[in-house]
Amino acid sequence: MELTKRQAVILDIVKREGPITGEQIADRLSLTRATLRPDMAILTMSGLLEARPRVGYYHSGKNPSRILMDKLHSIKVGDVKSVPIVVTEKCSVYDAAVTMFIEDVGTLIVVREGGFLEGVLSRKDLLKITLGGHDIYKLPVGVIMTRMPNVVTVETEESVWSAAKKLITHEVDALPVVRVSDDNSGVEVVGRLSKTNITRLFVELGES
Amino acid sequence: MELTKRQAVILDIVKREGPITGEQIADRLSLTRATLRPDMAILTMSGLLEARPRVGYYHSGKNPSRILMDKLHSIKVGDVKSVPIVVTEKCSVYDAAVTMFIEDVGTLIVVREGGFLEGVLSRKDLLKITLGGHDIYKLPVGVIMTRMPNVVTVETEESVWSAAKKLITHEVDALPVVRVSDDNSGVEVVGRLSKTNITRLFVELGES
Numbered sequence: 001m002e003l004t005k006r007q008a009v010i011l012d013i014v015k016r017e018g019p020i021t022g023e024q025i026a027d028r029l030s031l032t033r034a035t036l037r038p039d040m041a042i043l044t045m046s047g048l049l050e051a052r053p054r055v056g057y058y059h060s061g062k063n064p065s066r067i068l069m070d071k072l073h074s075i076k077v078g079d080v081k082s083v084p085i086v087v088t089e090k091c092s093v094y095d096a097a098v099t100m101f102i103e104d105v106g107t108l109i110v111v112r113e114g115g116f117l118e119g120v121l122s123r124k125d126l127l128k129i130t131l132g133g134h135d136i137y138k139l140p141v142g143v144i145m146t147r148m149p150n151v152v153t154v155e156t157e158e159s160v161w162s163a164a165k166k167l168i169t170h171e172v173d174a175l176p177v178v179r180v181s182d183d184n185s186g187v188e189v190v191g192r193l194s195k196t197n198i199t200r201l202f203v204e205l206g207e208s
Numbered sequence: 209m210e211l212t213k214r215q216a217v218i219l220d221i222v223k224r225e226g227p228i229t230g231e232q233i234a235d236r237l238s239l240t241r242a243t244l245r246p247d248m249a250i251l252t253m254s255g256l257l258e259a260r261p262r263v264g265y266y267h268s269g270k271n272p273s274r275i276l277m278d279k280l281h282s283i284k285v286g287d288v289k290s291v292p293i294v295v296t297e298k299c300s301v302y303d304a305a306v307t308m309f310i311e312d313v314g315t316l317i318v319v320r321e322g323g324f325l326e327g328v329l330s331r332k333d334l335l336k337i338t339l340g341g342h343d344i345y346k347l348p349v350g351v352i353m354t355r356m357p358n359v360v361t362v363e364t365e366e367s368v369w370s371a372a373k374k375l376i377t378h379e380v381d382a383l384p385v386v387r388v389s390d391d392n393s394g395v396e397v398v399g400r401l402s403k404t405n406i407t408r409l410f411v412e413l414g415e416s
């Protein structure tokens with residue numbers, strides 16, 4: 001939303017002097033209240049100013065980026081998540097790497113029978129181990145993966161914003177999307193959320 | 209921006225019947241034009257409706273998410289880029305992998321003297337080669353990197369949105385940020401823009 005010059009001046013007056021009445025604002029600008037009415041309506045409707053009877057107008061503290069914030073927080077992990085690519089902990093490092101290439105993902109999720117989360121394995125974990133001269137055909141991923149409860153997870157109903165914050169804070173490329181099973185016997189994997197999902201969402205939000 | 213019920217009704221009328229005059233809209237709602245004036249002002253100022261003399265009001269095709277779009281397109285690569293982590297093409301695959309771990313990045317940029325772009329090298333490229341049983345202490349990165357002119361790049365003045373679109377379209381994790389040198393002798397590397405930068409920006413945009 002673009003403010004006109006007059007609206008910007010009004011906003012500035014209210015920021016400095018608010019609470020201030022419509023009468024006083026009109027005085028400052030040597031205009032009538034009637035002339036200002038559409039401007040005041042726009043400024044209050046847009047949430048930039050708030051009005052209280054017998055007090056006057058005051059600055060809401062909100063700004064245009066508030067609209068953006070609200071939007072970003074309203075999108076859920078469930079709206080953007082991808083399918084999880086899983087292996088078991090007995091899978092060899094070599095087979096895990098092959099799976100990573102075939103599926104073209106940067107993170108594998110390690111599960112036990114029933115799809116319950118055991119750990120995660122990143123491209124970085126695999127590269128570290130292949131550099132180390134280990135027998136990658138025999139070494140199982142269970143030895144090198146990040147194991148529960150040290151895995152950072154996210155739930156379907158969480159906001160994508162919260163997931164993005166976890167990706168940055170914990171310095172990981174992807175999070176398993178999980179659901180705690182009804183009988184509390186484990187954490188069930190239902191998806192995967194990566195920096196790629198965030199980047200794709202960013203592109204979609206900016207598309208017309 | 210929240211519309212009032214009356215404004216939503218007006219928007220709906222103009223969407224269906226526009227171009228339509230203020231007189232006709234007032235008729236439909238059995239109200240005077242004067243009563244509608246603040247509403248019409250809000251709807252046109254916010255960019256939802258446009259008005260043309262002797263034609264009337266019509267729907268601009270913009271919607272509230274336009275505000276979000278404009279914001280996303282206004283942020284430049286230069287505002288969020290990171291420093292480039294570079295190696296030369298003679299660097300061994302092993303040394304490149306070590307650099308990647310020490311600097312904790314997923315993409316290395318390969319440059320020649322003067323900081324001119326020669327290629328890029330991803331964690332995926334390195335993992336593929338370490339799985340292949342090559343002599344990674346001797347093999348130079350020049351053999352396995354993606355070489356110019358096949359490298360997708362971005363410039364400082366480009367929008368982050370455009371960079372994000374390149375990341376998704378070309379399925380890469382990071383782009384070298386470049387500047388074409390004045391004498392056209394090469395493409396100078398001035399930064400790095402990755403999915404991590406996009407994710408971090410996403411977090412910042414949603415913060416109060």
